[in-house]
Structure formats: structure tokens, C-alpha cells
Amino acid sequence: DVKVTQSSRYLVKRTGEKVFLECVQDMDHENMFWYRQDPGLGLRLIYFSYDVKMKEKGDIPEGYSVSREKKERFSLILESASTNQTSMYLCASSFEGTGMNTEAFFGQGTRLTVV
């Protein structure tokens, strides 16, 4: 079974804190993604990575950075947390390309609250 594991289910952080969200996948997928989900806005892509040390901005990268030092691990960093970053964060991974067997597999999500 494909497993994408996010380090925390729930987090509460203070405004201005630096926040690390960790994600690990065990399927040897080339691609990894970070999304946030907000009511009425669906899933919005923050950053993605198609290889170790490679990263690409998604639709809403402002206020975030990422790190991929190993193929199986993709970290999302909130440099200085703000209340508008309160959200559900979802990590996903997939094989490269499009078409059958390239669907993304998601972790269980991290509900982050910034107070």
C-alpha cells in the first residue's frame, strides 16, 4: 500500500513562529506536492518538487518555502506564520508523467492553526 505520512495531524502555532511540516512517502515517487485546502477554494498548490533538491512554485508560494534533501521527504516551511496561513495542509506524491498509474496519493493532512 502506498503510504504518504505527514508528521502531525494538528498543530497550533503562534504568529511569527517558524513552522515545519514534514512529509514522507514510501513509494519511490519522483514528484511530491504541498497543497492547502480552504473552504470554497478547493486544493491550491503551494510548491511541488520533481526531483531531489528541485522545487517549483505553485499557485500560492508566498510566505512558504520547501526543502527536498531526500527523495522520500518533502518539507514545507512557513518562515513567519501568520493567521491567514491557518488551513489544512496536504502533502501528496506521484510518479512522473501523466496517464494511468500517475495519480497523486495524499497524506492524512495537517490542520494548522496560527493564533
Next chain:
Amino acid sequence: DQQVKQNSPSLSVQEGRISILNCDYTNSMFDYFLWYKKYPAEGPTFLISISSIKDKNEDGRFTVFLNKSAKHLSLHIVPSQPGDSAVYFCAASAPNTGNQFYFGTGTSLTVIP
């Protein structure tokens, strides 16, 4: 600019009836389409997909239809069951876009027992 749109935020259906969830897209380069199901406080799970070379794909109670000329796809669930109550997201991907998946805003399906 939303390239994948789900215009119905919610849908209620009686148990045993058909649920039809709709999705429209604007990018003619999309060649692979997916549906995901999401329960509250969980990550989305992959449900079914279709390649642009097909117009229908079926998996048990779930069937996805693709109308390329209309840039429209739909998910049919027959018969609907209370456990199908969840938020459904459609997604699409295109070659040479860095393997991004573009998601719609979701439709919340409620199946009434």
C-alpha cells in the same frame, strides 16, 4: 485563473439513486482526469480516472464520462450509498507542465438514507 471548475458546491441525493457530479475545464492540453473523494479531517483518496483518449471509464458503482468537445467530465455513482457522502474533487493534468495536478473547488455530496 481556475482551469478546473466545479460549479455545484453541494448536492443531495436519496440513497439508491444516481449521483451526478460535474466538472468543467478550460485547458485543452489536459490529457488525464481524476476524481478524488475526501472525508473531513482526512486526505483525499483517489477514486477513478480517465485518459483523454477515452470517453468513459467504469469501476464498480463509479463511472466517469469525458466530453472533450465540451471540455466537461462527470462522475456517476449508482446506486448512491450513505457512505458516499463526502467532498468530491475533480483534477486534471497535462504533459509538460511539471506533473502538476489542477484541482476543482469540490462538490459536497450528501446521500440521504
